């Protein structure tokens with residue numbers, strides 16, 4: 001499972017706007033369909049490697065792409081058949097159907113299969129779940145190689161319904177831009193390897209996939225304070241805060257101070273308790289204060305939060321610190337990153353609705369903070385509506401303490417200065433890159449054991 005790095009993501013409505021803008025710039029929708037069909041044909045040709053292909057066409061423009069691909073594959077000498085679920089219902093699809101000079105079979109229960117199935121039944125125009133009998137018929141193709149056109153048929157492309165497609169794809173060729181369903185659970189795994197065919201649509205970058213991670217090389221005149229100073233608050237579970245502190249240092253902070261009375265996991269971490277730690281909040285060199293890892297709700301948490309909010313120190317808030325701070329964030333005058341997992345998110349933002357992207361965006365706007373809505377399909381949202389989707393992360397991150405590591409990495413990135421959204425995206429990228437580098441069997445401590 002994969003998606004292209006740094007690729008645009010558009011909802012169906014945004015796709016239609018982009019399509020209209022492209023038409024105004026002189027590229028007709030027919031041209032776009034021709035490009036889409038050509039990209040499908042190209043990829044199907046490679047996947048089939050000489051074997052016969054069966055293209056399943058729906059009534060809309062997704063089906064239109066299928067007819068175009070069929071014509072182009074036939075012109076290349078490929079043994080290609082077409083089966084239609086229903087006659088074309090749009091002018092574009094009709095024109096594409098008319099330009100296909102081969103037979104069109106009916107998509108019925110007894111249709112002969114082929115080694116490669118191209119699923120061009122439904123794309124972003126799907127408005128309701130597939131009927132049970134259609135789903136059952138499509139499941140008969142399971143086990144064949146499946147190339148899905150735009151999205152696997154049956155998914156809600158905006159990611160706001162959890163309909164699973166009857167036919168999971170080996171490869172999904174997204175047209176013009178990725179769609180939320182390609183990067184959100186439960187549909188993303190059913191897209192297989194997701195590729196992007198740009199087809200010439202000017203897609204804006206408001207919403208996109210995670211960029212490839214880069215290593216920020218310190219400036220030649222860097223010193224430990226200029227690289228960012230991070231304070232990590234510690235409650236009763238000091239191990240969690242210690243993991244955050246080590247992560248902050250490994251992710252590039254120049255100076256990390258950990259509250260506590262135990263030795264830190266790395267000797268370079270400064271450990272302080274009581275007044276000595278509290279005084280640090282007034283230090284103008286402090287670029288980020290991380291609070292929440294291993295710190296349950298209560299007076300101790302509230303007191304540290306109040307001091308941090310008063311000092312306007314940039315904040316990374318995790319776990320119980322999120323609901324505790326929320327009522328004080330709506331002024332938006334502090335740079336803040338929130339890192340809730342699904343349970344913490346639901347408790348903090350019970351009113352958010354829609355896809356995970358919609359909910360993350362609503363939460364960011366409400367809290368006037370950057371939100372990293374964690375999970376296998378992590379979404380980073382900015383209060384101004386920007387979104388970065390991090391699917392697929394590493395499933396090996398599903399182990400205790402990895403969220404503490406992410407909070408520390410956020411502290412390091414935030415302490416460098418700059419846009420907190422960029423900091424959050426960089427931290428998520430660092431976290432996933434570390435996990436992929438280590439791979440099978442990782443535990444949270446491994447993420448901070450060696451430089452990346």
Ligand SMILES: NC(=O)C1=CN([C@@H]2O[C@H](COP(=O)(O)OP(=O)(O)OC[C@H]3O[C@@H](n4cnc5c(N)ncnc54)[C@H](OP(=O)(O)O)[C@@H]3O)[C@@H](O)[C@H]2O)[C@@H](O)CC1
Pocket residue numbers: 015016019032033036058059060061062063064065089090121122123124125126127128129130131149150151175176201
């Ligand atoms: N955007 C672009 O730039 C480009 C887009 N392109 C392509 O266009 C695709 C979008 O095409 P689209 O809008 O025509 O919709 P599409 O997905 O084919 O389906 C709509 C049809 O399905 C029907 N229908 C819906 N739900 C149903 C159900 N459950 N069960 C049964 N039927 C159902 C619906 O009927 P209705 O809801 O009216 O009953 C309608 O007839 C897009 O994904 C991409 O592949 C490229 O060609 C080039 C550039």
Ligand SMILES: Nc1ncnc2c1ncn2[C@@H]1O[C@H](COP(=O)(O)OP(=O)(O)O)[C@@H](O)[C@H]1O
Pocket residue numbers: 341374375376377378393394395396397398399400401402403404405406431
């Ligand atoms: N199946 C998964 N695939 C990818 N990443 C995951 C998966 N499960 C969890 N993660 C990531 O691991 C981290 C877990 O954080 P969290 O639930 O707060 O754990 P903890 O509180 O134990 O530190 C998050 O960054 C989350 O995105």
Ligand SMILES: [K+]
Pocket residue numbers: 062119120121122123148149150151152153
């Ligand atoms: K499809």
